[in-house]
């Protein structure tokens with residue numbers, strides 16, 4: 001360990017960099033995309049490279065042809081997801097902020113995934129019913145990563161846009177452990193806990209939560225599978 005005296009956060013970042021160096025390698029397109037996002041003043045809250053690669057791996061394992069993302073930012077996680085799609089596949093990604101959407105479209109272009117990506121601008125709670133009305137479902141995979149208070153509603157629409165076998169990934173479901181605090185009055189924590197409750201009582205879903213550490217600190221994701229019939233556990 002090169003920084004025996006470092007903080008846990010420094011160690012986690014070092015390890016993320018080690019993993020990315022060994023298993024992900026140079027990614028000039030995504031590096032340029034993040035640089036463009038920084039220049040445009042977007043917050044640097046995209047998924048880490050290892051988590052982005054995991055999204056790519058999941059989509060690849062599923063043979064996903066249609067993916068839905070809620071929360072585009074500059075298109076970093078979207079690029080990982082889109083890279084797993086076949087040439088005739090589709091990523092529809094929902095973003096509230098016009099500036100974020102513009103940066104994401106340019107980054108998708110640079111990354112060579114423009115043809116398989118579509119950014120829908122507006123509040124996701126309005127876009128998602130439109131996708132249902134257009135008959136855009138079912139999606140093979142859904143990645144939920146927008147405003148945390150919206151998660152309960154996004155879950156409801158994600159289910160309407162799913163089929164048996166659809167995988168739903170929820171980002172930021174641990175939040176430095178704050179979600180274990182039943183007394184929290186933080187709106188994001190309350191909504192995240194409500195999302196766990198909704199997943200737990202939804203018989204169409206079976207799920208787990210995984211805690212993570214890394215460049216973005218201590219957080220975690222929930223991985224859910226849409227299935228028929230009552231939950232196993």
Ligand code: SAH
Nearest residue numbers: 046047071073076077095096123124146147
């Ligand atoms: N998935 C991205 C990060 C998303 S950050 C990545 O890992 O690369 C969360 C994004 O959700 C921000 O761009 C924010 O503007 C967007 N957002 C916030 N509220 C929203 C809403 N109501 N509808 C759609 N997008 C929203």
Ligand code: DHB
Nearest residue numbers: 045046047145146171172
């Ligand atoms: C925030 C949002 C995210 O999606 C994330 O992964 C980290 C932080 C935020 O709003 O602060």
Ligand code: MG
Nearest residue numbers: 045145171172
């Ligand atoms: Mg996130």
